[in-house]
Structures are given as C-alpha cells and as structure tokens.
Amino acid sequence: MADSAKPVSRREGRKEAAVAADETQAVQLGELSDLLGYVLKRAQLKVFEDFLHCVAPLQLTPAQFSVLLLLDANPGRNQTEIANTLGILRPNFVSLLDSLESRDLCTRVRSANDRRSHILMLTEKGHAVLARAKKLVVSKHEARLNELLGPDGREALLAMLTKIAEEF
Amino acid sequence: MADSAKPVSRREGRKEAAVAADETQAVQLGELSDLLGYVLKRAQLKVFEDFLHCVAPLQLTPAQFSVLLLLDANPGRNQTEIANTLGILRPNFVSLLDSLESRDLCTRVRSANDRRSHILMLTEKGHAVLARAKKLVVSKHEARLNELLGPDGREALLAMLTKIAEEF
DNA sequence: TATTGTTATACTCTATAACTATA
DNA sequence: TATAGTTATAGAGTATAACAATA
Numbered sequence: 001m002a003d004s005a006k007p008v009s010r011r012e013g014r015k016e017a018a019v020a021a022d023e024t025q026a027v028q029l030g031e032l033s034d035l036l037g038y039v040l041k042r043a044q045l046k047v048f049e050d051f052l053h054c055v056a057p058l059q060l061t062p063a064q065f066s067v068l069l070l071l072d073a074n075p076g077r078n079q080t081e082i083a084n085t086l087g088i089l090r091p092n093f094v095s096l097l098d099s100l101e102s103r104d105l106c107t108r109v110r111s112a113n114d115r116r117s118h119i120l121m122l123t124e125k126g127h128a129v130l131a132r133a134k135k136l137v138v139s140k141h142e143a144r145l146n147e148l149l150g151p152d153g154r155e156a157l158l159a160m161l162t163k164i165a166e167e168f
Numbered sequence: 169m170a171d172s173a174k175p176v177s178r179r180e181g182r183k184e185a186a187v188a189a190d191e192t193q194a195v196q197l198g199e200l201s202d203l204l205g206y207v208l209k210r211a212q213l214k215v216f217e218d219f220l221h222c223v224a225p226l227q228l229t230p231a232q233f234s235v236l237l238l239l240d241a242n243p244g245r246n247q248t249e250i251a252n253t254l255g256i257l258r259p260n261f262v263s264l265l266d267s268l269e270s271r272d273l274c275t276r277v278r279s280a281n282d283r284r285s286h287i288l289m290l291t292e293k294g295h296a297v298l299a300r301a302k303k304l305v306v307s308k309h310e311a312r313l314n315e316l317l318g319p320d321g322r323e324a325l326l327a328m329l330t331k332i333a334e335e336f
Numbered sequence: 337t338a339t340t341g342t343t344a345t346a347c348t349c350t351a352t353a354a355c356t357a358t359a
Numbered sequence: 360t361a362t363a364g365t366t367a368t369a370g371a372g373t374a375t376a377a378c379a380a381t382a
Contacts, residue, residue, distance in 0.1 A: 007255035030241030042333035073198030087175035116340040165210035
C-alpha cells in the first residue's frame with residue numbers, strides 16, 4: 001500500500017476553490033461507520049501498516065513474525081502443525097518457509113521417526129532476530145496502541161477480539 | 169475460503185492413537201495470543217465470513233454492500249469520490265462497479281457539468297436490494313455480534329476500533 | 337490406503353503506469 | 360497541463376488438485 005488507497009478522512013475531498021471555506025461537502029459514511037466489519041477491517045489495515053513500519057529494520061511481515069514466534073514456543077513441530085495453527089494452508093506455507101530458511105532464520109530437518117515430515121527449528125540467527133523483533137513490537141508498536149487506548153482499553157479490546165476469533 | 173485455512177483451536181492436533189487421553193500436545197500460541205494485530209486479523213476474517221453467510225441470499229460481498237450503502241447516503245457523487253472514501257483505488261473500483269451495474273443495482277451517468285466524470289446512483293432495484301441486505305445484516309449478522317458481546321461490549325468495541333482506524 | 341511436503345495453478349485484492357476524453 | 364475513468368499488468372494472499380516419498 002503506497003498511499004493511494006488511504007480513505008479520505010472526514011474533512012477532505014474539497015476542490016481547490018473551496019478549500020478556504022471548506023465548501024465542498026465531504027462524502028458521508030452514514031451507516032458504514034456503525035458496521036463492525038467495516039471498522040474492523042479498517043483498523044486491521046492500520047495496525048498491520050504500523051507493525052510493518054515498526055519492524056521494518058528487521059524486514060519481517062506480520063505473517064513471518066508469527067511463524068518465528070510459534071517456532072520459538074513450539075520447537076520440534078512439523079510444517080503441517082505450524083501452518084494449521086496459523087490458519088495457513090500447507091501449500092502456501094512452503095514459500096513462506098523458503099524465504100525464512102533462505103535468510104537463515106529457521107531450518108527444516110527430516111524427522112527420524114517419520115521421514116515424511118520436516119521438523120522446524122529456529123536457527124541461532126532466528127532467535128536473535130526474533131528477540132530484536134519482539135523488542136521493537138513491544139517498545140514501538142504495542143506501545144503506541146497502549147498510548148491510544150490505555151492499558152485497560154487495550155486489554156478489553158484484545159479480550160473482545162479473542163472472543164470473536166474463537167467463538168463467533 | 170473453503171475450510172482448509174481455519175486455524176486449529178486450542179485442543180486439537182492430536183494423532184489418532186492419542187485422541188482418548190488427548191495425549192498429543194496442542195501447539196502453543198504463546199505470545200501470539202497477546203499480539204493485537206494477530207487477533208484483530210483473525211476476528212476480521214471471522215466477521216467477514218459471517219457477513220458473507222448472512223447476506224448470501226443477496227449475493228453481496230462486504231465491499232459491494234459498502235458501495236451500495238455509500239451511494240444511498242451520497243447520491244450524485246462520482247467514482248473517484250466514492251472510491252476514495254472507501255479506500256479503494258480508482259482502477260480497482262471500475263470492475264467492482266461493472267459488476268454492480270451489470271446486475272442493475274446502480275448506474276453511471278455522465279455529468280453535465282464535467283463530462284469526464286460519472287455520477288453514480290442506485291437504481292430502483294439497487295434500493296430494494298440494499299434495503300433487504302440491511303435487514304439481513306441487522307437481524308442476522310449484527311444480532312449475532314450483539315449476542316456474543318452484549319450491546320455495551322459491541323459499542324465499546326466499535327468505539328475503540330474507530331479510534332484505531334482514524335487516529336492510529 | 338493415508339499423510340507430508342511440494343508443485344502447479346487459479347482467483348481475488350491490491351498497486352502502479354499509461355492511455356482517452358475531457359477540462 | 361491536469362483530472363476522471365479506464366486498461367493493462369504485476370504482486371500479494373488464498374484456494375484446490377495432484378504428485379513423489381514415506382507410512
């Protein structure tokens with residue numbers, strides 16, 4: 001997303017001649033501002049955009065970061081297990097892993113028990129990058145959210161979103 | 169989304185032999201369950217999925233519904249204005265509009281003032297379909313969310329997401 | 337026969353450049 | 360020259376089918 005798709009905020013969209021008096025009417029969101037799915041998607045895009053920006057020094061996408069986090073918390077799992085947990089289809093997980101492995105952040109090792117499966121592990125560099133990424137996420141990304149919503153607000157938001165994700 | 173990418177919920181992932189005692193360890197989400205962006209995305213997918221299901225009789229996607237809502241609330245606007253407001257790029261808005269217009273839900277009319285621009289309007293059928301869609305959204309989709317979160321919870325969630333979408 | 341990782345493929349979203357017709 | 364709508368195109372993300380190796 002370069003800059004073009006960013007939605008117009010409430011007081012924009014005027015033509016040159018109308019800037020001073022803000023003459024031209026802004027487009028009304030109307031009932032859209034009460035549609036949870038719409039606002040949810042908008043908020044999600046904003047949060048991902050900020051995540052990307054905060055972790056830019058390490059060149060990690062949200063998806064890549066989530067894989068590293070999961071490998072750290074679950075050493076010795078295979079591709080299917082990790083992909084399923086993240087809701088990523090196995091075929092699509094292959095290239096994601098390829099990119100991480102080519103950067104020496106994780107490795108695939110054929111399992112001794114079941115030689116069909118690949119055991120996934122973080123490399124030393126993977127651990128180091130993950131540690132640095134976590135620091136950036138906490139100190140920059142989540143810190144900004146805390147600032148905007150307050151610690152209580154953030155907790156409440158997380159609880160409601162988790163409820164939707166798990167029970168809806 | 170057929171069914172494959174659905175994430176494994178907490179107590180799954182065991183091998184056949186282990187089902188009874190739930191022996192095989194579930195993959196641990198770990199810090200992922202505290203990452204707002206992750207939960208936000210998961211919740212958004214769930215909500216869109218439910219929206220699609222609830223409005224299935226009318227064959228409207230969330231994006232198409234948002235366009236119809238906006239045209240209803242802002243008659244006489246052109247493509248650029250509507251697309252910008254929704255955060256849709258003008259080139260991508262063309263085929264979206266084509267599909268709505270081919271179903272006789274809206275029309276493009278060349279503006280008399282500025283013959284470059286297309287004024288957008290809902291057709292009679294467009295108004296009717298939008299009215300029916302609104303009923304389905306309120307009575308099925310948003311009703312389910314209200315049931316899950318409670319009216320106060322829903323309001324609080326909407327307020328926080330709006331804040332993120334506008335100020336983050 | 338079933339499963340793991342993989343390839344190939346297709347469809348949707350999103351993004352940019354460039355054309356045309358108007359201004 | 361600048362803007363509105365459009366075309367073409369390219370890249371992500373996501374989906375399914377099918378194959379080789381292994382169980």
